[in-house]
Amino acid sequence: MKQNLYSRRNFLKTATLGASGILLPLAGRLTWAAGESRFTRALDIPPLLEGEMDKDGVLNFDLLLRYGSRDFLEERQTPTMGINGDYLGPVIRLRTNDRVRMNVRNTLAEASTLHWHGVHLPARMDGGPHQVIAAGDSWHPEFQVRQPASTLWYHSHMLHETGRQVYSGLAGLIYVEDEHADSLDLPSEYGVDDIPLVLQDRAFNADGSFFYDSSPGPGMRGMMGDVMLINGVAFPQLRVRHRRTRFRILNGSNARIYNLEFSDRRRFLQIASDGGLLRRRVPLRRLRLAPGERAEIVVVFDWDDDVYLRDVSVPGNGMGAGGLGDIMHFDGSGVAGALVGPPPVKLAENIPSWKPRDAARRRRFVLGGGRRPMGPRALTINGKYMDMNRIDETVRVGDIEAWEVINRSPMAHPFHVHDVQFRVHARNGVTPPPSERSLKDTVLVQPGESVLLMMQFRDYSDPDSPYMYHCHILEHEDAGMMGQFVVTS
Ligand SMILES: [Cu+2]
Structure with missing residues (x-):
């Protein structure tokens, strides 16, 4: 791999991923036409997995790594990997102090791992490159949740293969809930006013398969694509139902850094970061998220809203990667109910302040x-x-x-x-x-x-x-x- 980084072949491949977007002549790739074809598909909400309590009081979660396929681009099927589904995995919902057992079965024809990103747990339960699950094998890590309410995630961490396996779909979200977060009356109706957004950019070959190049290349940017998938749906739209809606955003992309804002530059409140609630809510117009980072935001909508979430280009955004522009549409026509109060100013308690x-x-x-x-x-x-x-x-x-x-x-x-x-x-x-x-x-x-x-x-x-x-x-x-x-x- 190292020896290949500077080869001419890789240089040509990477050159097609220039700032102007995808160029077709070299790679024969599919691009996504701007305009009408975008924002016609409804945002998918991943299934919620709440586990089964066994007689010892341990919550069991069954997770199956498998192949799948999905028509991200309407007429073509894309071969994928997923967890309990074709692409990505369920949202695993936990509570602080839960004792948890994950039953991970690998039905793929290749080895993989599942890492619990952001979870504080023993190293041999961590799902890193040492906890390989061979093709056909199972792995049963157990741990107790010893951290506050937060939005975490899980993904493949297979040595040298993480990029390709995550790109193929081996990732999902973990929610940790606790009593303190419950007491804040934040929007928390899953899929209704508490909505996950897993951001992943992808590139496609002409046959509909994912285009993936593992070489960092001479630009060393890592793999970026021109098609925005959110929860596995290309350029989705959401018919908003509650005036005040919370989004839990994960940058699940391999390499792209997002600078997110709404097309009308409206203000929103950030309430949480990677490891849980912020000490105080933070009003923002723009949110930067690097690969692996999470943020929870609360946004107010109106019935006449017709607004886009947009990824804007800013200097210092990786190696000259331009923003993707409009990536998701919000239609406010379904908004109903009164405007409930905003999240409290003070959110987290007891954030350690190590000096x-x-x-x-x-x-x-x-x-x-x-x-x-x-x-x-x-x-x-x-x-x-x-x-x-x-x-x-x-x-x-x-x-x-x-x-x-x-x-x-x-x-x-x-x-x-x-x-x-x-x-x-x-x-x-x-x-x-x-x-x-x-x-x-x-x-x-x-x-x-x-x-x-x-x-x-x-x-x-x-x-x-x-x-x-x-x-x-x-x-x-x-x-x-x-x-x-x-x-x-
Ligand atoms: Cu890096």
Whole structure:
């Protein structure tokens, strides 16, 4: 893989993915005509999976990795992978303190894994590259939910294959609920005024199959497409039913960073980030989401609304990737009922506020940083590629640590840490924007930027099972931009 990065073949392939969008002559790809054909399909709401309680009080969830196919582009079938369905998986709903057992069966003809992104759990239950589920095999991780209400997710984390498997459809959402969030009276009727939005850009071959190129390429952008899938529906529309509606947005894309706003630039309230509720609601007109990040927002609609969610291009948005423009339509004509009150100003309680002086240890993670900025070490962490047989960091259980992530490469990288939810203490020495002042597990680090993360490794020591930290641009991760840490007692 590494040797291929600079080959002429890959250069030509990647060149077709330029800023102007998809070019047909080289690759024979399908483009999506702008205009009428968009925004005719209703947004799909993934099924909700609430589990079955067994006699020991453990909630069991059955998850089947399988092949499927779907007509994303009307007339053509796209071969896919999915979990309990053709493409993507159900929303797994949990509550804090639940004891959970996942029964994952892999009916694919290839090995895979299922990683619980954002979940605090023992390393051997984590579903990272060491917990391989061979073709035809099953895996039964068990854990207790020990974290507050939040929107988390699950996805394949197969070494070198994560990008392709997630792109094919191996991903889904996890909701954690708790009493405190219940008490806030947030919109919470699933699929009605509490709506998941899984954002994924895709490219298609002329035969309708996904176009996927795993090579980061000389631009090293990772895989991007020109067709927006939301919950697996291309350029969907939603007939809004409640005046105040909550959206739980996941950037489930392999590489694309979104800058989201409404076409009328209306204000909305962000109420949660990766690891749960914000301390206070944050009014926004634009929301940036990097791969792996989540945000919950509350939007007010009116009966005469005819508004689009739009991905706008901003400088520093990866390697010159333009925004996708309008990606989803909201039709307000079905809005009924009175306008209920807004979410409270104060949301989360007890968000830890670890200070650098509390840290038992400070570590540095340098992203990229070869002598030539686009040279062969552009996709390393501390100069190293991922090695399954090398433990990069050893942490003591219970410790508070400060992790400084420095980006010496010319592109933005979303840095993700397994096991913990961290606080972003500072960006280049400055307090981060309000959207980032709660618990997070993924943080975008811009070129030249240094981000200081504070975290605590509360429980679960195991010297033999590592957790991962990595770039969440999946083609970067697959190319080796990942490291391993163990938590020891
Ligand atoms: Cu990266």
